[in-house]
Amino acid sequence: MSDTGAKNQPIEVRFRGGGFAPKARRSVGLAVFIFLIGIAEIGTRQGWISSLTLPKPSDVLATFGELWESGLLFKHLIPSLSRLAVGAAIGASIGIAVGIMIGLFSYVRAGMVPLVAAIFPIPKIALLPLFVIWFGIDEASKYALIAFGTFTPTVVATYGAVDNVDRSLIRMGQSFGLSWLSIVRKIVLPGAMPGILSGLRISLAIAIILLVAAEMLGAEYGIGAYILEAGSLYDLERLFAGVVILSLLGVILSTLIGFIEGRLLSWRA
Amino acid sequence: MDIRLDAISHSYGDTEVLRDISLDIPNGKIVCFVGPSGCGKSTLLRLIGGLERASKGRILQLGSPPEGCLNPLTYVFQDFALLPWRSVHGNISLVLEDRNIKGAQADAIIADVLARTKLSDFSKALPRQLSGGMKQRVAIARALAVKPAVMLMDEPLSALDSQTRELLMDDLVALWTRQSFTAAYVTHNLAEAVRLGHRIVVLSRRPGEIREIVEIDIPLRDRTHGDAKLEQTQKHLWDMMRDEARAADEELLDV
Ligand SMILES: Nc1ncnc2c1ncn2[C@@H]1O[C@H](COP(=O)(O)OP(=O)(O)OP(=O)(O)O)[C@@H](O)[C@H]1O
Numbered sequence: 001m002s003d004t005g006a007k008n009q010p011i012e013v014r015f016r017g018g019g020f021a022p023k024a025r026r027s028v029g030l031a032v033f034i035f036l037i038g039i040a041e042i043g044t045r046q047g048w049i050s051s052l053t054l055p056k057p058s059d060v061l062a063t064f065g066e067l068w069e070s071g072l073l074f075k076h077l078i079p080s081l082s083r084l085a086v087g088a089a090i091g092a093s094i095g096i097a098v099g100i101m102i103g104l105f106s107y108v109r110a111g112m113v114p115l116v117a118a119i120f121p122i123p124k125i126a127l128l129p130l131f132v133i134w135f136g137i138d139e140a141s142k143y144a145l146i147a148f149g150t151f152t153p154t155v156v157a158t159y160g161a162v163d164n165v166d167r168s169l170i171r172m173g174q175s176f177g178l179s180w181l182s183i184v185r186k187i188v189l190p191g192a193m194p195g196i197l198s199g200l201r202i203s204l205a206i207a208i209i210l211l212v213a214a215e216m217l218g219a220e221y222g223i224g225a226y227i228l229e230a231g232s233l234y235d236l237e238r239l240f241a242g243v244v245i246l247s248l249l250g251v252i253l254s255t256l257i258g259f260i261e262g263r264l265l266s267w268r269a
Numbered sequence: 270m271d272i273r274l275d276a277i278s279h280s281y282g283d284t285e286v287l288r289d290i291s292l293d294i295p296n297g298k299i300v301c302f303v304g305p306s307g308c309g310k311s312t313l314l315r316l317i318g319g320l321e322r323a324s325k326g327r328i329l330q331l332g333s334p335p336e337g338c339l340n341p342l343t344y345v346f347q348d349f350a351l352l353p354w355r356s357v358h359g360n361i362s363l364v365l366e367d368r369n370i371k372g373a374q375a376d377a378i379i380a381d382v383l384a385r386t387k388l389s390d391f392s393k394a395l396p397r398q399l400s401g402g403m404k405q406r407v408a409i410a411r412a413l414a415v416k417p418a419v420m421l422m423d424e425p426l427s428a429l430d431s432q433t434r435e436l437l438m439d440d441l442v443a444l445w446t447r448q449s450f451t452a453a454y455v456t457h458n459l460a461e462a463v464r465l466g467h468r469i470v471v472l473s474r475r476p477g478e479i480r481e482i483v484e485i486d487i488p489l490r491d492r493t494h495g496d497a498k499l500e501q502t503q504k505h506l507w508d509m510m511r512d513e514a515r516a517a518d519e520e521l522l523d524v
């Protein structure tokens with residue numbers, strides 16, 4: 001080190017570590033929501049946001065209250081939730097199964113990867129008429145649309161996750177003479193679980209989007225039908241009440257997956 | 270049970286890795302393999318363990334494995350290869366479950382191998398909570414749990430710091446002295462080789478051929494630091510290795 005003038009002036013070493021390790025801070029997320037809604041409320045009350053651009057949050061809340069009291073909320077919510085549950089469950093489970101097969105078998109990989117790549121960019125909503133012809137205007141076509149939309153992202157996430165499983169662990173399993181099934185169940189699956197779950201976050205958000213799309217066509221009840229009806233009447237309060245329900249649904253599902261991750265992936269910590 | 274390598278040669282595509290290796294790994298002895306980096310030591314071990322097929326030659330098991338042996342040829346890996354989502358106990362029970370050893374019987378085996386590797390207090394810990402030395406002891410415990418006829422150890426101590434390595438070498442010697450096991454032990458650390466090996470196989474640079482087989486007849490537990498004869502053997506090994514390493518370097522320069 002060259003000694004220029006201030007050589008007996010100790011300088012504290014600057015801290016440059018830390019970061020890159022996000023921690024759970026729930027209150028911050030809540031604060032962001034409250035802040036944005038608060039601004040909207042104040043703005044619409046004071047008039048610098050016109051009521052034509054944005055409904056008053058308190059009015060939306062009131063609409064929500066009416067929905068609840070009239071019992072219409074559950075009349076719309078329950079069919080939507082069951083469509084979401086059935087469709088997403090079918091799509092995600094087939095997706096995980098196919099993803100694992102792609103990860104394990106060369107022929108399945110060679111056959112399916114191009115197919116999945118071909119299906120992925122198709123906007124599934126465009127296929128709704130086709131599904132209506134195939135499965136009828138009833139529930140089945142809605143399940144099919146949601147399942148199809150969840151399937152592709154799940155497949156891609158799953159086979160990527162299987163590819164990323166540490167090969168040395170698999171060699172270890174083989175060297176101890178574990179059966180093929182044990183290796184898949186006890187080494188490949190748990191090793192792929194982090195990737196599968198983060199893929200599921202995306203798939204479920206897509207499932208909600210498709211749920212609304214499916215309900216916009218030929219559904220009497222459902223959040224999508226409710227939003228479509230409100231939209232066609234330019235009833236912004238009800239439109240927003242519907243949108244808020246969807247957002248809440250998204251937050252709840254994401255929290256649920258976070259909870260499952262906490263349970264299944266506690267070994268990562 | 271002995272292992273016999275009968276004229277083993279192996280190539281990956283055009284690269285010849287091993288050439289005409291014949292030797293015996295006698296029951297109850299530790300055979301160390303040393304040689305310059307890339308000479309095919311790990312490959313040889315994978316061939317012995319049946320994880321890969323040799324291009325030429327045969328690997329033979331002579332005699333039958335000891336009674337109660339679940340997995341005759343058992344690896345201890347350099348990177349431990351523990352499942353991060355299973356506890357110490359779970360990592361060992363993994364290799365027993367497939368043999369239908371469960372419940373009390375498995376617990377007894379696991380308790381025994383954990384005691385032998387001085388890990389009894391850590392059976393519930395997850396791998397990330399363990400130090401490197403402890404992880405490798407878990408891997409050794411896991412290998413012992415299947416009562417192997419031959420342990421195949423690929424640089425088991427290389428990922429550890431030198432103090433931990435010393436301690437684990439002592440542990441291995443104690444383990445062997447209590448109940449002698451057979452091992453093929455790959456290392457590039459000559460001190461390890463002369464401390465643990467009954468027989469040391471020196472391989473040449475790639476393609477790996479046997480340059481020399483050195484026998485050391487001092488019993489393992491009598492091998493102390495600064496033993497003149499061991500030092501001399503180690504120096505002899507080092508001279509050979511240095512020649513090979515230097516020649517390998519010069520070959521690269523010529524390319
Ligand atoms: N699966 C493989 N495919 C192609 N080449 C390989 C493969 N595995 C090893 N090799 C080559 O074979 C040679 C021997 O490799 P090996 O890992 O057996 O060496 P090693 O003696 O264990 O070296 P080190 O001391 O660095 O661990 C190397 O040149 C390596 O590049």
Ligand SMILES: [Mg+2]
Binds near residue numbers: 311312
């Ligand atoms: Mg190696």
